[in-house]
Amino acid sequence: MNITEKILSKKVGREVNPGEIIEVNVDLAMSHDGTSPPAIKTFEKIADKVWDPEKIAIVFDHVIPANTIGSAEFQKVARDFIKKQNITHHYTHGEGICHQVIPEMGLIEPGKLIVGADSHTCTYGAFGAFSTGMGSTDMAMVYATGQTWLMVPEAMKIEVEGKLPQGITSKDLILNIIGKIGIGGGTYKTAEFCGETINGLDVDSRMTMCNMAIEMGAKNGIMEPNEDTLSYVMKKTGKTKNQLNILKSDKDSIYEKEYLFDVNDLEAQIACPNDVDNVKGLSKVEGTSIDQCFIGSCTNGRFSDLLAAAKVLKGQKVSDDVRLIIIPASKKVYQEAMNKGLIQIFMDAGAIICNPGCGPCLGGHMGVLSENEVCISSTNRNFKGRMGDSESEVYLGNPSVVAASAIKGFIENPENIF
Ligand SMILES: CC(C)[C@H](C(=O)O)[C@@H](O)C(=O)O
Ligand code: SF4
Numbered sequence: 001m002n003i004t005e006k007i008l009s010k011k012v013g014r015e016v017n018p019g020e021i022i023e024v025n026v027d028l029a030m031s032h033d034g035t036s037p038p039a040i041k042t043f044e045k046i047a048d049k050v051w052d053p054e055k056i057a058i059v060f061d062h063v064i065p066a067n068t069i070g071s072a073e074f075q076k077v078a079r080d081f082i083k084k085q086n087i088t089h090h091y092t093h094g095e096g097i098c099h100q101v102i103p104e105m106g107l108i109e110p111g112k113l114i115v116g117a118d119s120h121t122c123t124y125g126a127f128g129a130f131s132t133g134m135g136s137t138d139m140a141m142v143y144a145t146g147q148t149w150l151m152v153p154e155a156m157k158i159e160v161e162g163k164l165p166q167g168i169t170s171k172d173l174i175l176n177i178i179g180k181i182g183i184g185g186g187t188y189k190t191a192e193f194c195g196e197t198i199n200g201l202d203v204d205s206r207m208t209m210c211n212m213a214i215e216m217g218a219k220n221g222i223m224e225p226n227e228d229t230l231s232y233v234m235k236k237t238g239k240t241k242n243q244l245n246i247l248k249s250d251k252d253s254i255y256e257k258e259y260l261f262d263v264n265d266l267e268a269q270i271a272c273p274n275d276v277d278n279v280k281g282l283s284k285v286e287g288t289s290i291d292q293c294f295i296g297s298c299t300n301g302r303f304s305d306l307l308a309a310a311k312v313l314k315g316q317k318v319s320d321d322v323r324l325i326i327i328p329a330s331k332k333v334y335q336e337a338m339n340k341g342l343i344q345i346f347m348d349a350g351a352i353i354c355n356p357g358c359g360p361c362l363g364g365h366m367g368v369l370s371e372n373e374v375c376i377s378s379t380n381r382n383f384k385g386r387m388g389d390s391e392s393e394v395y396l397g398n399p400s401v402v403a404a405s406a407i408k409g410f411i412e413n414p415e416n417i418f
Helices: 003-012 036-046 069-085 098-104 119-127 136-145 170-181 203-216 227-237 303-313 331-339 342-349 399-408
Strands: 021-025 028-032 056-059 089-091 113-116 130-133 147-151 155-161 190-194 220-222 257-262 269-271 279-281 292-295 323-326 374-377 393-396
Touching (some): 003 113, 003 220, 028 136, 036 069, 036 136, 056 069, 056 098, 098 119, 098 203, 098 227, 113 136, 119 130, 119 203, 119 220, 119 227, 130 220, 136 147, 170 257, 170 269, 170 279, 190 203, 203 227, 203 303, 292 303, 292 399, 303 331, 303 342, 303 399, 374 399
Parallel strands (some): 028 056, 113 130, 155 190, 155 257, 190 220, 292 323, 292 374
Antiparallel strands (some): 021 147, 269 279, 269 393
16 A cells, blocks of 8 residues: 555555545644635534534634735634634634644644645645645534545655755756646646655655645645654654654555656756646746746745745845745744844845735735736746736746846846856
């Protein structure tokens, strides 16, 4: 069995096979300011008490602080629910983006089954957990019963070998993978990332990759936990290695499809408008004029991302023709960036720094693009109209490329800055 089948089998108490529909008890149910209120409204039609207030986590991140009376009312529904149901894990004061905050708070462990009312819940696969997104109606049922149903996914083995060249990141790797497999190529499948390159990635880089598994339609993204991951989890949970449920795929486990990627000669990758699989090498799009640059999100708003951007921006100025928005993925990331002098570098360069949250990523409340404006962003989606007007465009890249582009006012290779 592969790692996903092992987690699901353990949950059901017998060996499960791809294609089977199973009912499972979830270990954690996550929802945010956008998806909790509709889930709560449905929940209140079917039950009075949640199944377990300690296993529900609610994070406000999509529109925080509230920007309209409508979003304030929406958030009030969730705040009242948290109080009434005594929800233990609530992060409603700008702690950061759900997919960053939940692992930081020690709520993710290898082998656990986590569901979230957000499509990028697949991020926690970086820790060797089974995690997947669902809609608010399904979440209402989880609030009430602690259970959900799943079809056991077929698995794609995505093996990666080689050493990432200087300046090339796991964002470039996952964009390259999505460019090859396509936005529908992984629909309802497990994307299992493995091989020497994956084993050598740090936690931040692993999260970036699993985060984007949904961009090829995958049910979950998953990696066997490596040493860096285990020390992160042990630090955050206070548990020892023996207390964790560390599962690995059998050597002879069966995959529906197997892919092999070599990163030795990988160039920086850019997803061009308007699909995440419209991926080109950076050299093909260099010089494209832009209006806005955004560094942040659950894909690339972590400390290592900000550090990479700061290395490019140090002593430089943002072009008069663009604005650069930088948003740390969480308060903890913000604090570390402040302590290490990164925020000063960003301010000196002329960046706009906003409070932790999703920010411009989904065009909800800040950094919205007008007609025909172009943004280069470290986020995960570039769908038509994603960041504002339906005639605006978004290019996706790694944080150093976004930083270099902010200095020049057009898409630029960071190597040309140093
Ligand atoms: C608003 C929310 C439901 C949505 C998601 O599920 O992914 C958002 O986070 C996104 O990135 O598009
Ligand atoms: S940062 Fe963007 S992709 Fe991530 S949860 Fe928020 S809106 Fe979705």
